Each structure stands twice: as structure tokens, then as C-alpha cells.
Amino acid sequence: xxxxxxxxxxxxxxxxxxxxxxxxxxxxxxxxxxxxxxxxxxxxxxxxxxxxxxxxxxxxxxxxxxxxxxxxxxxxxxxxxxxxxxxxxxxxxxxxxxxxxxxxxxxxxxxxxxxxxxxxxxxxxxxxxxxxxxxxxxxxxxxxxxxxxxxxxxxxxxxxxxxxxxxxxxxxxxxxxxxxxxxxxxxxxxxxxxxxxxxxxxxxxxxxxxxxxxxxxxxxxxxxxxxxxxxxxxxxxxxxxxxxxxxxxxxxxxxxxxxxxxxxxxxxxxxxxxxxxxxxxxxxxxxxxxxxxxxxxxxxxxxxxxxxxxxxxxxxxxxxxxxxxxx
Amino acid sequence: xxxxxxxxxxxxxxxxxxxxxxxxxxxxxxxxxxxxxxxxxxxxxxxxxxxxxxxxxxxxxxxxxxxxxxxxxxxxxxxxxxxxxxxxxxxxxxxxxxxxxxxxxxxxxxxxxxxxxxxxxxxxxxxxxxxxxxxxxxxxxxxxxxxxxxxxxxxxxxxxxxxxxxxxxxxxxxxxxxxxxxxxxxxxxxxxxxxxxxxxxxxxxxxxxxxxxxxxxxxxxxxxxxxxxxxxxxxxxxxxxxxxxxxxxxxxxxxxxxxxxxxxxxxxxxxxxxxxxxxxxxxxxxxxxxxx
Amino acid sequence: xxxxxxxxxxxxxxxxxxxxxxxxxxxxxxxxxxxxxxxxxxxxxxxxxxxxxxxxxxxxxxxxxxxxxxxxxxxxxxxxxxxxxxxxxxxxxxxxxxxxxxxxxxxxxxxxxxxxxxxxxxxxxxxxxxxxxxxxxxxxxxxxxxxxxxxxxxxxxxxxxxxxxxxxxxxxxxxxxxxxxxxxxxxxxxxxxxxxxxxxxxxxxxxxxxxxxxxxxxxxxxxxxxxxxxxxxxxxxxxxxxxxxxxxxxxxxxxxxxxxxxxxxxxxxxxxxxxxxxxxxxxxxxxxxxxxxxxxxxxxxxxxxxxxxxxxxxxxxxxxx
Numbered sequence: 001x002x003x004x005x006x007x008x009x010x011x012x013x014x015x016x017x018x019x020x021x022x023x024x025x026x027x028x029x030x031x032x033x034x035x036x037x038x039x040x041x042x043x044x045x046x047x048x049x050x051x052x053x054x055x056x057x058x059x060x061x062x063x064x065x066x067x068x069x070x071x072x073x074x075x076x077x078x079x080x081x082x083x084x085x086x087x088x089x090x091x092x093x094x095x096x097x098x099x100x101x102x103x104x105x106x107x108x109x110x111x112x113x114x115x116x117x118x119x120x121x122x123x124x125x126x127x128x129x130x131x132x133x134x135x136x137x138x139x140x141x142x143x144x145x146x147x148x149x150x151x152x153x154x155x156x157x158x159x160x161x162x163x164x165x166x167x168x169x170x171x172x173x174x175x176x177x178x179x180x181x182x183x184x185x186x187x188x189x190x191x192x193x194x195x196x197x198x199x200x201x202x203x204x205x206x207x208x209x210x211x212x213x214x215x216x217x218x219x220x221x222x223x224x225x226x227x228x229x230x231x232x233x234x235x236x237x238x239x240x241x242x243x244x245x246x247x248x249x250x251x252x253x254x255x256x257x258x259x260x261x262x263x264x265x266x267x268x269x270x271x272x273x274x275x276x277x278x279x280x281x282x283x284x285x286x287x288x289x290x291x292x293x294x295x296x297x298x299x300x301x302x303x304x305x306x307x308x309x310x311x312x313x314x315x316x317x318x319x320x321x322x323x324x325x326x327x
Numbered sequence: 328x329x330x331x332x333x334x335x336x337x338x339x340x341x342x343x344x345x346x347x348x349x350x351x352x353x354x355x356x357x358x359x360x361x362x363x364x365x366x367x368x369x370x371x372x373x374x375x376x377x378x379x380x381x382x383x384x385x386x387x388x389x390x391x392x393x394x395x396x397x398x399x400x401x402x403x404x405x406x407x408x409x410x411x412x413x414x415x416x417x418x419x420x421x422x423x424x425x426x427x428x429x430x431x432x433x434x435x436x437x438x439x440x441x442x443x444x445x446x447x448x449x450x451x452x453x454x455x456x457x458x459x460x461x462x463x464x465x466x467x468x469x470x471x472x473x474x475x476x477x478x479x480x481x482x483x484x485x486x487x488x489x490x491x492x493x494x495x496x497x498x499x500x501x502x503x504x505x506x507x508x509x510x511x512x513x514x515x516x517x518x519x520x521x522x523x524x525x526x527x528x529x530x531x532x533x534x535x536x537x538x539x540x541x542x543x544x545x546x547x548x549x550x551x552x553x554x555x556x557x558x559x560x561x562x563x564x565x566x567x568x569x570x571x572x573x574x575x576x577x578x579x580x581x582x583x584x585x586x587x588x589x590x591x592x593x594x595x596x597x598x599x600x601x602x603x604x605x606x607x608x609x610x611x612x613x614x615x616x617x618x619x
Numbered sequence: 620x621x622x623x624x625x626x627x628x629x630x631x632x633x634x635x636x637x638x639x640x641x642x643x644x645x646x647x648x649x650x651x652x653x654x655x656x657x658x659x660x661x662x663x664x665x666x667x668x669x670x671x672x673x674x675x676x677x678x679x680x681x682x683x684x685x686x687x688x689x690x691x692x693x694x695x696x697x698x699x700x701x702x703x704x705x706x707x708x709x710x711x712x713x714x715x716x717x718x719x720x721x722x723x724x725x726x727x728x729x730x731x732x733x734x735x736x737x738x739x740x741x742x743x744x745x746x747x748x749x750x751x752x753x754x755x756x757x758x759x760x761x762x763x764x765x766x767x768x769x770x771x772x773x774x775x776x777x778x779x780x781x782x783x784x785x786x787x788x789x790x791x792x793x794x795x796x797x798x799x800x801x802x803x804x805x806x807x808x809x810x811x812x813x814x815x816x817x818x819x820x821x822x823x824x825x826x827x828x829x830x831x832x833x834x835x836x837x838x839x840x841x842x843x844x845x846x847x848x849x850x851x852x853x854x855x856x857x858x859x860x861x862x863x864x865x866x867x868x869x870x871x872x873x874x875x876x877x878x879x880x881x882x883x884x885x886x887x888x889x890x891x892x893x894x895x896x897x898x899x900x901x902x903x904x905x906x907x908x909x910x911x912x913x914x915x916x917x918x919x920x921x922x923x924x925x926x927x928x929x930x931x932x933x934x935x936x937x938x939x940x
Contacts, residue, residue, distance in 0.1 A: 010451075010454065013451060013455070014455050014458050014459065017455045017459070018459055021459075021464075022467075025467065025468065025471050026471055142599065142602060142603075143595065143599060145602070146544055146548075146595055146598035146599040146601075146602045147548075147594070147595035147598065147599075148552065148555075148591055148594050148595065148598075149548075149552075150551075150555055150570075151551075151570065151587070151591030151592075151594065151595070152591075154574070154579065155587075155588065155591070157579070158579045158584055158587075162579060162580065255457055255458045256457060256491055258460070259457075259458075259460045259461050259462075260461075262460045262461075262462060262463065263460075263461065263462035266462055266463070267462075267555075270556070281463065281466060282556065285466060285470050285556065285558065286557070288470070290470075290471075293466075293467055293470055294467070297463050297464070297466075297467045300460055300463045301459050301460060301463070304458060304459070304460050305458060
């Protein structure tokens with residue numbers, strides 16, 4: 001279908017753009033950052049590492065920009081992201097591979113829960129516009145949406161982990177005496193509760209407000225009045241007529257929403273020292289580990305692109321107008 | 328239903344903005360909060376009890392009568408820092424919001440009005456910036472920029488925050504382009520510039536204002552996030568940098584929760600005030616949201 | 620009593636935070652079983668509000684302020700919500716303006732037709748399918764469109780589907796709010812004829828709202844003319860056509876040039892209708908009326924009175940003042 005084709009093309013173009021940004025940035029900044037890094041680590045990096053960096057960042061080479069670019073693309077395609085400076089001599093790819101499952105687990109599950117909860121709440125709140133619950137829920141969602149995520153994570157950590165001591169302060173699982181099997185699983189879940197709760201609460205607000213606004217818009221559409229005229233039961237109208245139409249913009253605006261969720265995940269991981277990709281990025285920044293930073297940026301972007309693409313596909317299933325190429 | 332559209336346009340043009348912001352209870356609260364911050368920022372030198380940079384006091388004290396919020400790890404008064412920090416946080420929020428909105432307007436208007444291949448190219452660029460996740464991009468750009476400073480932050484946040492607005496404004500331009508009065512102007516041979524500025528833009532004003540508020544919230548939160556991660560200018564004083572130092576010095580573990588809680592709360596309040604003020608404009612652009 | 624619908628002193632309009640619009644002012648009329656009543660008037664005269672109001676379909680900010688609506692002996696203003704819901708579609712249904720987005724974009728035509736039936740009457744899947752095909756047949760739409768989505772249908776087809784849905788449960792009354800306005804003239808004519816035929820077949824009453832008087836003059840049994848929220852004349856169609864009493868009706872009739880016959884000077888009616896959010900003193904047509912009587916028409920609002928058999932008029936020219 002034309003729609004899917006357009007989305008695929010967009011995916012590829014954006015991927016290319018991200019790769020190119022990644023390539024250009026270090027070469028474009030005043031005060032060549034790679035040289036700064038090399039100077040900083042002088043003596044601690046062996047000559048091979050240094051020359052690898054030089055190649056990666058285009059310093060002291062006599063190759064043209066274009067040649068470097070091709071080289072770079074080739075390396076990206078084969079997953080050769082170089083060697084991590086802060087975790088030397090481990091390759092960036094290996095370091096990244098360790099962190100990815102934690103983020104996927106934490107962020108993935110939390111996001112899905114936040115989406116479902118937020119959307120359902122949004123529907124409920126808009127249906128009974130003047131009820132008590134709506135007057136509460138909306139301002140709260142509002143506040144949650146305006147506050148800095150990391151601050152909220154700090155408060156949650158302080159109150160529930162430090163003051164009450166109900167949950168661990170951070171980490172993905174207890175490192176004490178080799179846990180395995182069910183005990184390990186339980187430890188992982190236990191450690192995930194606070195960060196997950198933080199992400200869910202902060203992400204939920206946005207989806208709730210979006211769904212509410214969409215519902216209010218949809219509720220003044222003519223087919224809703226027509227549905228009432230037919231004497232359809234309220235639940236049917238609320239779900240199959242209103243909500244099913246109101247949810248569509250949530251998918252077209254998915255990329256934007258995901259962007260905010262990513263911020264939330266990143267900052268939460270940092271606050272809770274959760275060994276995912278976000279925490280890794282933070283460490284990479286602190287250690288000026290450019291190869292690692294770039295790889296993480298690329299990874300996150302690709303993840304968002306993939307998530308967005310999946311959302312686009314789901315949209316095609318939900319909106320019949322997209323299937324037949326629109327009106 | 329077309330009469331509803333005409334009424335919407337008429338309402339947009341007849342609006343008294345001052346009354347609008349105060350009539351809506353939510354936005355009135357937002358305005359009050361915002362103005363309070365402005366006052367604090369302007370009169371900081373007179374309101375703050377001490378100089379924010381002075382390290383003359385005993386470090387890591389909890390709240391006391393001499394230091395309402397306690398002191399930092401190097402002996403600075405936190406309350407003074409918070410008061411002075413209002414300036415930077417407010418300024419960055421407003422300026423960045425303004426710049427991002429300006430970019431959104433230019434991109435959205437041009438793209439929507441000119442259409443055709445220009446539209447396609449500009450929209451692709453917009454969509455790319457929309458999809459590439461903001462915070463990681465901000466982080467990576469900031470990490471690469473060796474020169475740290477307030478303007479770096481403003482630059483980086485504006486660069487990543489305009490895309491959503493551009494898309495919304497473009498949609499509005501597309502709708503307005505088809506209104507009868509615009510078509511009339513085209514037929515009578517008015518120049519494009521005239522049509523854009525006299526016919527289209529005034530009817531988008533409320534949407535642009537709404538956009539500005541959204542951008543300002545995004546800016547305030549992003550600035551705080553950047554500072555918190557240590558990617559901003561750590562020697563400057565803003566609510567975000569206060570949080571940075573609080574986190575770095577394990578304030579919470581020392582029980583000095585005010586050090587972290589208060590700046591964060593203020594950030595949330597400032598962000599909320601923009602969002603609240605947005606309510607007044609929101610109901611203007613979407614009359615269906617108005618309370619009946 | 621023969622009357623299917625009895626509307627008495629109905630007042631309805633729209634309520635906003637600072638002001639109210641009285642779109643329907645003290646409207647009273649009766650409708651008999653199987654009768655085709657046309658309600659005509661210019662834009663903004665309140666006819667749509669009346670149409671929605673009569674079956675209590677006004678959504679906020681729309682509201683019925685006062686009055687009574689008796690349908691088949693049941694007072695619709697007093698009935699509880701659930702009973703009202705059960706009555707809908709079975710007793711009375713509505714066809715909206717063709718330009719509206721009346722069909723749910725994400726559901727198939729089949730599903731929507733089924734929905735209009737199954738919440739009122741228990742039918743098996745195959746019975747529903749049979750009925751759906753019957754209905755589409757009635758309105759000359761091929762049943763292959765059952766599995767289509769609304770955006771795949773043309774304007775005329777969508778309107779036909781809506782009409783078919785409105786007849787699904789054999790209601791006693793179908794209200795049609797400008798059902799052909801957004802369609803081109805040829806389709807308009809055809810659909811009108813189809814509607815009339817269906818009415819003869821199935822025997823339901825119609826209230827047909829329009830701003831185009833010429834459409835209805837042949838097909839309707841009676842006509843009511845609305846102006847500024849009030850019915851200012853009502854009569855059997857032939858009588859109204861032959862002898863329009865109210866100056867406004869007369870002006871309306873002579874705004875259309877006849878297709879045949881001598882060339883005539885077009886009249887039109889100068890001026891504009893009054894603002895419905897304020898009180899109107901005297902007859903609402905006073906400022907535009909060529910036959911106005913100063914001291915009478917600007918002081919007292921004439922009541923709708925039966926002047927000749929079944930011919931009602933609200934005008935001081937006839938009520939002996």
C-alpha cells in the first residue's frame with residue numbers, strides 16, 4: 001500500500017539523517033572534541049586505540065570528507081562502533097549489548113502499561129466531563145506533565161527507598177551472594193518496581209491528556225450524535241464510536257510521545273543507577289567516551305524509529321481510510 | 328456547520344487578550360504564578376538575603392532561621408541561590424521558547440502556504456527532527472560542544488524543540504488557505520507577503536501563542552534536565568544547576584532534601600504556569616473545549 | 620386522537636455562559652400518522668433546532684427550555700432516559716444533513732446497520748444480514764457495499780445508506796433535516812422521489828426540513844413556514860401554494876423564477892432576520908414587512924391562528940386587529 005511505502009521511505013530517510021548527524025557532529029564542533037579527548041587520555045590509550053579514534057573522527061587523515069563518510073557508513077552497517085574509551089578494551093558493541101536488555105525490559109513494559117492506563121483514563125475522564133473524578137484527574141495529569149521527570153524520580157527514590165526503605169535505592173538486582181533462578185528473577189522485579197512506577201506515572205499523564213483532548217474533539221462529531229439518535233447504549237458509543245476514533249491521533253503522534261518517554265526513561269535510569277542504555281549514556285558523557293555516546297545515540301534513534309514504524313503499521317489496521325489510500 | 332467556522336474566526340478576531348487570561352480561572356492562576364516569578368527574578372538582588380556565590384557559611388547545614396533552605400556542600404546559602412536562579416531559569420525558558428516558536432512559525436507558514444515541493448522538503452526535515460528523540464540529541468550535541476554556556480543551552484534546546492509546532496502551524500495554515508477571505512485576496516492579486524501577514528497570520532495568533540507556551544515548558548524542563556546531567560554551565564546559577572550540585576553531593580542521602588526538592592518544585596511550578604496560561608488560549612483555538 | 624405528534628409551546632435554543640439563543644419560540648403544531656409535513660425557512664430560523672428538539676436530540680449547549688412534546692400519547696419531556704433510548708429508532712428516527720459526517724469512519728457499513736437494529740430487536744446474524752440487504756435494496760444501493768467503509772461511498776450513496784438505516788425498524792416518524800442539500804440537483808430530485816415512494820410503501824410520517832420551498836411543494840401534504848424561531852404559517856401544501864397569506868410566505872414564493880411563463884421581476888425580501896439571542900418585541904417580521912401596520916405589528920406578536928380550514932397564520936392582517 002502506498003501508505004506503508006511512504007512510511008518505509010521515511011524510516012530510511014530518517015535513519016540516514018541520524019547517521020549523518022552522528023558523522024557530522026564531532027567534525028563540526030569548534031574545538032575538535034576528539035582531539036580534546038585524545039589529549040585528555042594521552043598516555044592511557046595505546047597507539048592502536050588512538051589511531052582508531054582518529055579514523056573514527058577524521059583527524060590526521062588525508063582522506064576526503066566523502067571518503068570518510070563512506071567508510072563510516074560501512075562501519076555502521078557492520079556494527080563496528082569502535083572501542084569504548086571508558087570500558088577499554090571492550091568494544092562499544094559489547095558494552096551496549098549488555099545494557100540494552102535492561103532498558104528494553106524496563107522501558108518497554110512500563111511504556112505499554114502507561115499507554116494503556118493513560119488511554120483508558122483519558123476515555124473515562126472525557127465521557128463524564130463534569131464529574132468529580134474528572135476535576136481531579138485532569139489537574140493531576142497536568143502537573144505530572146509539567147514537572148521535571150528526574151526530579152520526580154529523585155523524590156520517589158528519596159521517599160520510598162531512603163525514608164521508608166521499602167525498595168532498594170538503585171541497581172537492577174541485588175549483587176550480594178550469587179543469586180540465581182527464581183530468587184534472581186524476584187530480585188530483578190523488586191528492583192524494577194520503583195523505576196517502573198516512576199516511568200509509568202510520568203508517561204501516563206501525557207497520554208491521558210492527549211486521549212482526553214481527542215475524545216472531546218470526537219464527541220462533537222456528527223456520527224456521535226447520529227449514534228445517540230439510533231438509541232445505541234452509552235457504552236457502545238463511548239468505546240466503538242468515540243474511543244475508536246479518538247485513539248487514532250495517538251498513533252500518528254506516537255513518535256513525539258515516545259520522545260518524551262525516552263527522556264523519562266533516560267533520567268529515571270540515571271537517578272536509580274539502573275544499568276540500562278540511559279545510565280550508560282550518562283557515564284559515557286561523564287567520561288567523554290565519544291564512540292560509546294555516538295553508538296547509544298544511534299541505538300536510541302533506531303529504537304524510536306522502529307517503535308514509530310510499528311505504530312504506523314498498527315495505525316493502518318485501525319484506520320480503514322489509510323488502507324485504501326485515503327479519500 | 329460552516330456557520331460554526333465563521334463564528335470561530337470572528338471570535339478569534341474579537342478577542343481582548345488581557346481579559347481572556349484572567350477570565351479563565353486556570354489561566355488566571357497561571358498568570359499569577361508566572362508574574363510572581365518575574366517579580367522575584369527582577370528584584371533578586373534585593374530579595375535574596377546573601378550573595379548566591381558566597382561560600383562564607385558552614386556547609387551542609389539543614390534549614391535554619393539564618394538559612395531557610397540550608398547551605399550547600401561548599402557553604403553557599405541555598406535560598407539565595409534559588410532566588411537568583413529564577414533569573415536564568417526564567418530567561419532561558421522564555422528566550423528558548425521564543426526562538427523555537429519563531430522557527431516553528433517560519434517553517435510552518437512557509438511550508439503550508441507555498442505547498443508543492445517546498446512543502447515536501449520542509450516537512451521531511453520537520454518530521455526528521457520530530458522523530459529523532461529530543462533528549463538524546465540534546466545530550467549528544469551538548470557533549471560535543473566544548474564551549475559550555477547559557478547560549479549553548481538555548482541554541483541546543485531551540486534546535487530540537489521547534490518541530491512539533493511547525494507541524495501544527497502548517498496544518499492550520501492549510502485550513503486557513505481554503506477560507507473564502509483568503510481566496511478573495513488571492514483573486515484580487517494581493518502579494519503573498521500581504522496575504523500571509525494580513526489574512527493568515529492574525530487568525531493563527533492564538534495557535535502561535537499556545538505554541539509558545541508549549542515550547543516554553545519544553546525549554547524549562549530541558550534546561551533543567553541538561554543542567555542536571557552536568558551538560559550545562561555548572562558555574563551558572565539556575566534551578567537546574569542547583570539540582571546538579573545537590574545530586575552530586577548526595578543531598579538526599581544526607582537528609583538535605585530541601586536542597587533538591589525546592590528547585591525541582593519551582594521548575595514544576597514554572598512549567599505548570601505556562602501550561603495553565605495555555606488553557607485560556609487552548610479554549611480559544613478549540614471552542615469545543617470551552618466549558619458550557 | 621389521530622395525531623401522532625403533538626408539540627405545544629416548545630421553546631428551545633442554545634445556552635452559553637453569558638447568553639442564550641432562543642432558536643425555537645413557542646412553537647406548536649400537530650402531525651398525523653403518515654403525514655408529510657415540510658418545514659421551510661431561511662438559514663438560522665430555528666428549523667434544525669426544532670427538528671433535533673422534537674426528538675430530544677439536542678446536545679449541549681443545545682437545550683429545550685420549556686414546552687411539551689407528545690408522541691403517540693407519551694410525553695417525551697417526562698420519560699426517563701433509558702425508556703427514551705429504547706424508543707429511539709423504533710418509534711422515530713432521523714436523517715441528518717447530507718453534508719454531515721454521519722457514519723462512523725472506522726466501522727463497516729454492515730456493522731453500522733446491524734448496530735442500529737440489534738440493540739432494539741433480537742435477531743440472529745443471518746436475520747440481520749437479510750434485513751440489511753433488504754434495506755439497501757429499498758434505497759437502490761448494491762449490497763456489495765455492506766462490507767465497505769463510509770469513505771468509500773459517494774455522497775449520494777452515504778445519504779441513501781443513512782435513509783435505509785433510518786427505516787430499519789419501521790419507525791412511525793422519520794425526521795429529515797435537509798437530507799438533500801449538499802447533493803447535486805439531479806440526485807436531489809431522485810432521492811426525493813425515492814423517499815416519497817418509501818413513504819407510500821411503509822406508511823411512516825415525515826417531517827422534512829428545508830430552506831428550499833420549491834422542493835416540497837409537490838410532495839408534501841402540509842407545509843409550515845418558520846421565521847425567527849416561530850411558525851408563521853401552516854397549511855396543506857396546495858392551499859399554501861395557491862394562497863400564501865403571510866407576507867413572508869408570499870415573498871418566499873415569489874423569490875423563485877418559474878421555469879415557464881412570462882419573465883417576471885424577482886422580488887426577494889429586503890433586510891435580515893432578527894438576532895435570536897435577544898427579545899423581540901412585536902412581530903419578528905415587522906422591519907421587513909411591506910404590509911406592516913404601525914402601532915400594531917411592532918407592539919404585539921401575532922399568535923398562530925386558524926383562519927380558514929386547516930390554514931394557520933400568525934399575522935395581524937388576518938386576526939381582526
